[in-house]
Structures are given as structure tokens and as C-alpha cells.
Amino acid sequence: MTNPIFKLTEPSADDVANFHRDGCVVLPDVFTDESLAGLTDEILNQDTVREYFKSLAALDPQVDDPHTYFVRPWNDRGIWGDGLIDAPLVTSLLQSTIGSDYHFCHSAMNIAPRGAKGGGFHQDHHHWKHENPVNLAERDKWYIQILYYPNGFKKGDRNLMIIPGSHRVSPTKEVTPEKLLAGEFDDEAGRKLEVQRLEVPPGSMVYLNARMFHGIEPKPLDSPQEYRLFVIDIFKEVGPPHRYTQEIPPEWMERAGSERKKMFQRAHYSPECWLES
Numbered sequence: 001m002t003n004p005i006f007k008l009t010e011p012s013a014d015d016v017a018n019f020h021r022d023g024c025v026v027l028p029d030v031f032t033d034e035s036l037a038g039l040t041d042e043i044l045n046q047d048t049v050r051e052y053f054k055s056l057a058a059l060d061p062q063v064d065d066p067h068t069y070f071v072r073p074w075n076d077r078g079i080w081g082d083g084l085i086d087a088p089l090v091t092s093l094l095q096s097t098i099g100s101d102y103h104f105c106h107s108a109m110n111i112a113p114r115g116a117k118g119g120g121f122h123q124d125h126h127h128w129k130h131e132n133p134v135n136l137a138e139r140d141k142w143y144i145q146i147l148y149y150p151n152g153f154k155k156g157d158r159n160l161m162i163i164p165g166s167h168r169v170s171p172t173k174e175v176t177p178e179k180l181l182a183g184e185f186d187d188e189a190g191r192k193l194e195v196q197r198l199e200v201p202p203g204s205m206v207y208l209n210a211r212m213f214h215g216i217e218p219k220p221l222d223s224p225q226e227y228r229l230f231v232i233d234i235f236k237e238v239g240p241p242h243r244y245t246q247e248i249p250p251e252w253m254e255r256a257g258s259e260r261k262k263m264f265q266r267a268h269y270s271p272e273c274w275l276e277s
């Protein structure tokens, strides 16, 4: 056991209302000083991350393509990273927004150095981009992304951008970010759909309905922040695997108490998992 990870144990009623209205809620500066230092340290001391920084130092960012570090699933978690999975705030957010029938889906970790490219607007619900009967049947189920930013980000510097209200638009092929932003779906969303560029201090969380359109801006070569750290845990409503639903390492299952076991005991993705039997 560690000391608490977060300064809060549950969201406020406003946080929950904002999540349903906008498609996400931002909890700025929500890590304790101790957990933020601990988590950052755990990430930076992973062998693969040390190797990554060595290889980055050998590049000339003005000439070479500065590559990001990306790992999915992020299984090499220390005690703080492990604790994120069912920290009281996380459990309370999930239960107060989507109920108690959810599974842990997968995780990822990303380090974006100066010069990292951005990523356009997208949704992440992995049944929407596939057309098997199971995917069609699962489309409207919850898929929640919990984004953690240990060292934060500023506008224009690898910031997350969101289109609040876009989670209310039915996900069909006709819906593109261009059309959303041209106002074609404002009536369906019940509001004017426009881009909001976020800025969050170190130790922040963004709790996001993956049906909301979101993207990231590039990191300028002259950014005052050397690199941006990013960790994500994803939860799905009980049901068949999503595209990246990860295998649970056996030692995680052995260590898990009964509540964790409930989140972990589900099928993981395999190339055959959506095919009809």
C-alpha cells in the first residue's frame, strides 16, 4: 500500500455533470506531491525509458525526426503506476458516470520530445472502426479513457484539444472533424461544436468519454518543456474485447483482490475474437 495517489477520493456533482455535458472532465493538479514524484520517478527509471533517452540524446533534433516513446500496454508499472488502476478517485469516477459493470481494457505510456508531431481529431472507441456484427452491437457501450499528465502541458505545446459535445453525435462514417467543425452536427449535439485547446498543470487528469473527438498539437522544437509525459488507462463496459484489450499478466491476477479480479477477468483481444463461431 502507498499513501493516497490523488488529493480527491471522488468527483464533485459538477464534475459528473460536466462529463456528461461535454464528454470529458479535467481534474487539474489532482496528484499529491508524493505520488507525482513517485510516478514520474518510476516512469523515468524504466530500463526501456532510459534507453530511449540515450538514443534521443544522440539525435540532432533540427535534422533528425524526433521520435516519441510509445508502449502499449504499459505493464512495467511500479507501485504508484499500479495503484492508479483502482485508486478511490478512479473507481468513484467510473461508478458515478458509467456504473459498476466495467473492465480494465488496456494502458499506454508515451513520451513526446521537442519536435514531436501532433495527431488529428479522432475518436477511440474500437468497435466503431470495425464492421463485424459484434462491433455493431457494441458501438454504444461506454469506453472511458483516463489520461494522466505528470508534467502537464501548455497551449501550443503538445496540448490536448477537444470538441466538447461531440460525444453526443452518433458515430457514423459521415461524421468527420471537418464537418463537425463546419456546424453540420450542431443540432444533433444541441450546441455549437468548436475546438477547445486545453492547458493543464503538472499532475493533472482528464477523464474522457472516448466517443468525444480529441487530438493533440505538435511539440515545438523550442518548447521550454524538454518532453511531455503521458500515461493512459482505459476502461470498457462489460462485453467483448476492444481492439487493444490487453492480456492481464498472470502476476497481476495473482496479486489482485476480488474487486480488481472483476475488472481483469475478461477476454483479451485476438485476431479471431470478433469472428462469428
Ligand SMILES: O=C(O)CCC(=O)C(=O)O
Binding pocket: 110, 124, 145, 147, 159, 160, 214, 215, 216, 230, 232
Ligand atoms: O497524448 C495525448 O495527450 C492524447 C493521446 C490520445 O489521443 C489517446 O491516447 O487516445
Ligand SMILES: [Fe+2]
Binding pocket: 122, 123, 124, 214
Ligand atoms: Fe485518442
